[in-house]
Amino acid sequence: xxxxxxxxxxxxxxxxxxxxxxxxxxxxxxxxxxxxxxxxxxxxxxxxxxxxxxxxxxxxxxxxxxxxxxxxxxxxxxxxxxxxxxxxxxxxxxxxxxxxxxxxxxxxxxxxxxxxxxxxxxxxxxxxxxxxxxxxxxxxxxxxxxxx
Ligand code: NI
Numbered sequence: 546x547x548x549x550x551x552x553x554x555x556x557x558x559x560x561x562x563x564x565x566x567x568x569x570x571x572x573x574x575x576x577x578x579x580x581x582x583x584x585x586x587x588x589x590x591x592x593x594x595x596x597x598x599x600x601x602x603x604x605x606x607x608x609x610x611x612x613x614x615x616x617x618x619x620x621x622x623x624x625x626x627x628x629x630x631x632x633x634x635x636x637x638x639x640x641x642x643x644x645x646x647x648x649x650x651x652x653x654x655x656x657x658x659x660x661x662x663x664x665x666x667x668x669x670x671x672x673x674x675x676x677x678x679x680x681x682x683x684x685x686x687x688x689x690x691x692x693x
Pocket of ligand 1: 652653659
């Protein structure tokens, strides 16, 4: 019995330590993204917004690790969705990467969104650079790289 209580006390202490180690951050999100996040929360059964963010960050980490491992010459497809008012940004970015963009398809979606599909061929480093330009731009709604 005493052993059980000791184990429980140790367990509670570890739990408290792990809770204290989590950092609280404040962040800003556009209303539309917040609504999407809340929809995800209920659809996927997350217990709270923090859980959704943690899962999202974990996915981004594993996705980035996977992409970082790429090397050599690659064939790939880059899919980007953005709002129509971001077209000038996309034009600027794509002109800097003409050496790896073979084909580009531009199509219009609902809600004044644009879909870009880039067929790429080139060095993995260049492809990663292009992806980074889109990923770090807050005007982009969706970015996905598919490596052939
Ligand atoms: Ni467009």
